[in-house]
Amino acid sequence: xxxxxxxxxxxxxxxxxxxxxxxxxxxxxxxxxxxxxxxxxxxxxxxxxxxxxxxxxxxxxxxxxxxxxxxxxxxxxxxxxxxxxxxxxxxxxxxxxxxxxxxxxxxxxxxxxxxxxxxxxxxxxxxxxxxxxxxxxxxxxxxxxxxxxxxxxxxxxxxxxxxxx
Amino acid sequence: xxxxxxxxxxxxxxxxxxxxxxxxxxxxxxxxxxxxxxxxxxxxxxxxxxxxxxxxxxxxxxxxxxxxxxxxxxxxxxxxxxxxxxxxxxxxxxxxxxxxxxxxxxxxxxxxxxxxxxxxxxxxxxxxxxxxxxxxxxxxxxxxxxxxxxxxxxxxxxxxxxxxx
DNA sequence: CCTATCTCAGACAGACTGAAATAT
DNA sequence: CATATTTCAGTCTGTCTGAGATAG
Numbered sequence: 001x002x003x004x005x006x007x008x009x010x011x012x013x014x015x016x017x018x019x020x021x022x023x024x025x026x027x028x029x030x031x032x033x034x035x036x037x038x039x040x041x042x043x044x045x046x047x048x049x050x051x052x053x054x055x056x057x058x059x060x061x062x063x064x065x066x067x068x069x070x071x072x073x074x075x076x077x078x079x080x081x082x083x084x085x086x087x088x089x090x091x092x093x094x095x096x097x098x099x100x101x102x103x104x105x106x107x108x109x110x111x112x113x114x115x116x117x118x119x120x121x122x123x124x125x126x127x128x129x130x131x132x133x134x135x136x137x138x139x140x141x142x143x144x145x146x147x148x149x150x151x152x153x154x155x156x157x158x159x160x161x162x163x164x165x
Numbered sequence: 166x167x168x169x170x171x172x173x174x175x176x177x178x179x180x181x182x183x184x185x186x187x188x189x190x191x192x193x194x195x196x197x198x199x200x201x202x203x204x205x206x207x208x209x210x211x212x213x214x215x216x217x218x219x220x221x222x223x224x225x226x227x228x229x230x231x232x233x234x235x236x237x238x239x240x241x242x243x244x245x246x247x248x249x250x251x252x253x254x255x256x257x258x259x260x261x262x263x264x265x266x267x268x269x270x271x272x273x274x275x276x277x278x279x280x281x282x283x284x285x286x287x288x289x290x291x292x293x294x295x296x297x298x299x300x301x302x303x304x305x306x307x308x309x310x311x312x313x314x315x316x317x318x319x320x321x322x323x324x325x326x327x328x329x330x
Numbered sequence: 331c332c333t334a335t336c337t338c339a340g341a342c343a344g345a346c347t348g349a350a351a352t353a354t
Numbered sequence: 355c356a357t358a359t360t361t362c363a364g365t366c367t368g369t370c371t372g373a374g375a376t377a378g
Contacts, residue, residue, distance in 0.1 A: 008294050009287070011301075012286060012294075013286075014305075017279075018309065019308055021272075024276070025214055032228065037203055041203065045197075063197065064347090066360090067346080067347070067348085067360075067362095068346055071361095075344095090358085091354055092358045093359080107182070107186075117178065120307045121304070125303070127299075128303035129300065131295070131297065131299040131303075132303070133180075133296075134293055134296040135294065138297070139285060139293075140180040142285045143285055204369065229369085230370070231335070232336075232338095233370055234335095235336055236369085236370090255378085257334045257378050258335085333377100333378085334376105335376085335377080336375080337374085337375070337376090338374085339373095340370105341369105341370085342368105342370085342371105343367105344367090344369100347365090348362105349362085352359080352360075353360095
């Protein structure tokens with residue numbers, strides 16, 4: 001039994017696909033009712049991924065011009081999914097960030113609702129639940145470093161954006 | 166330690182959010198490059214959720230008219246994300262279903278890429294990995310029933326769609 | 331003739347851009 | 355004056371619907 005870890009990993013990847021497809025299926029009705037354009041959805045994803053950012057950076061990430069990014073941010077704010085805040089460092093800048101509702105929406109859309117997951121968890125026996133808790137906690141520790149870092153470089157970004165004068 | 170299960174579940178839900186946000190972050194660049202309309206994305210999600218379905222059912226699920234659903238399916242097929250197949254039961258009907266590429270795209274978009282997950286798994290110690298494998302396998306068993314059932318009712322659906330004659 | 335799907339034409343919404351205006 | 359953002363005008367792509375055409 002030399003390749004136990006590899007087998008285990010393979011098994012985990014398989015179960016991962018199965019479980020999270022099921023969890024995400026919870027949010028399929030939400031997808032169908034969704035009244036957002038693709039541009040707005042991309043904006044939500046970008047904001048969730050990159051954290052608060054300036055309009056210029058927002059434009060760059062989305063691959064569109066600054067007017068488009070500005071108008072897009074506007075629409076998101078009107079939908080109550082994002083907010084603007086003055087950049088404390090430079091008051092010409094505006095930082096866009098997801099509102100709690102925006103965070104919630106993207107989380108639901110991509111991760112599904114947690115109620116169903118909880119119900120499934122209830123059906124596990126004690127030692128399976130413990131194993132899952134242990135493994136997931138360890139995994140969370142490994143991936144945990146991801147969430148920081150980005151906000152810092154976000155604010156500093158936006159230098160020399162346009163090569164053509 | 167009376168409420169151990171509840172605590173454990175709470176901990177799992179927390180770790181779940183953290184881990185899967187990180188995993189999904191791997192597909193953020195894919196989101197930004199995505200060249201699909203919202204209608205098309207919804208079509209993909211509907212197809213993944215509901216399995217192969219007739220145009221009429223597709224229209225119903227998406228909440229649009231049949232011509233729109235037909236044209237939408239057409240666009241998906243042109244993109245190589247879906248295929249049509251004759252319904253063996255009734256040859257007037259066409260069944261739309263995701264192509265392998267379509268399946269892959271939705272999976273990537275919603276679940277993220279697995280390569281990064283695998284790399285993270287490599288960093289877990291043996292017993293954490295075993296616990297995760299055990300717990301996830303058990304969970305997969307619990308949710309496993311979800312995938313069937315739907316195809317059957319899909320084909321039978323489509324009766325008395327319009328109340329106004 | 332009825333049903334499922336597709337084609338067509340026209341209406342409509344939203345996104346994007348370059349140029350000009352505004353704020354710091 | 356320079357920079358970041360916003361407003362404006364115009365264009366363009368893509369969706370939706372209802373009516374009619376085409377298969378089974």
